[in-house]
Amino acid sequence: MTNSSASPFSPPILSLVVPMFNEAGNLDGLFDRLAQVLGGLDASYEIVCVDDGSSDDTVARVVDHHGRDPRIKLVELSRNFGKELALTAGLKHARGRCVVMIDADLQHPPEVIGEMLEKWREGYEMVIAVRRGRDDESAFKRSAAKVFYELFGRVSEVQLPRGAGDFRLLDRKVVDVLNAMPEHTRFMKGLYAWVGFRQVTIPYDVAPRAAGQTKFNAFRLWRLAIDGITSFTSVPLKVWTFAGMLVAAFALLYGLLFIVKTLILGIDVPGYPSLIVAITFFSGVQLISLGVIGEYLGRVFSEVKQRPLFVVRQAVGFEAETKDEPR
Structure with missing residues (x-):
């Protein structure tokens, strides 16, 4: 199989970036689903798991899975830096010719990755997964999201696709541009829209969480909205x-x-x-x-202040990479 025979020293075709915060209960199901989906794709791959300061045994479980499959890698941050910077850390460590961001709770169905790869091979440089509806959310959250997208679209220099989140595929050239951005307050959905490139959307249905509860409360969503608006408009x-x-x-x-x-x-x-x-x-x-x-x-x-965006406590599975490989 192509994805299993690729040399560990050569960059894979596909990198998956999976931010994690107390997701130990989801990992077995996540890696099983990913193995089934990615095993059927004609593409070498790696899975870059970014632990964002978990207090459960997320790190130990990822390390255990890495021992069984070296394509599963770990970037452990020294504390909780937030999802935006966890995604940034994953993008900086991903080596693939294209990169897919996906959540660990399986609300982003891995089966969509195959369709993303097809669009990428057609020449699209950003393939955005757009949810079909928000029936799984409360009326308050749906209303708040509608107000935010409407307000952001009116005051910002960029437009956010309705229903789009972090679940998307990025070409290597897009990843390189994002990695070159030094700003600390990072609203990733806005940065994706700002960089441009050739984009296409594909619909998907949000699945229920496999285990655990969402880590985004009302305060975090409010802060994210404020960061988004103030980062992209005066x-x-x-x-x-x-x-x-x-x-x-x-x-x-x-x-x-x-x-x-x-x-x-x-x-x-x-x-x-x-x-x-x-x-x-x-x-x-x-x-x-x-x-x-x-x-x-x-x-x-x-x-x-020019502080680093994040601090890595340990990185597991990247030992075979050489410094002269493209990043």
Whole structure:
């Protein structure tokens, strides 16, 4: 079989990047499914598992599977850096001519990989798997996703395909461009869209989680949305510039109204209620605008520190690679 006879010293055709965080209960089923699917493809492959600071025995299980199949490799991060940086670590270690990102919980069906490879061989440089629907999610999450995609599409310089996540195939040239990007606040779906290249979408149905629970709570999703918007547009800053002009114009008109009432019409105007309302309103506007500015300043602060994107505790299965191989 082609994928089993390839030399470990030569880069494979296909690399799978699998970010993991406390996924020990899913690994046996994951590797069994991947072996069945990848074994039927005419392509050599490797599976790059990225452990993002798991507290269970995810690392031990991956190492055990590596002992049975050296094509299964491990990149263990020193702590939890988040999924975006776990994907980044996987892309930097992947050696394949094309790379597929797939979740460890089997909600991304491995059977789609074959169709992705076919599209790649047709000349597409990015094959995006798009979910057919969101019936498996709560009404709140569906509504939040709809609002985010609508807002992002209006204010950003790039467009995100509706229903697309990290499940996709990237050509080596796309991976090299992504690896060359040094930015620390990484919204991967936005970066995929920004780099461009020849793209195509294929539909798929999301499967239930094989085991465990999702690691993305409402707060993490909110942070991801904020990172996405602030990483790809300066519109929030411009909005507050416009809002400041409107507030200044409103204050000027309001002041003129008081002048007319008191000096021309001779009407006494009670000051305390209107003053309290005005102070409260303007204080709220200022706090919100400072928060927006703080988000952008925080990103500048993160970039200028020039810290590494992630720290690798150990890498298992990469010993056979030589430094002169293409990365």
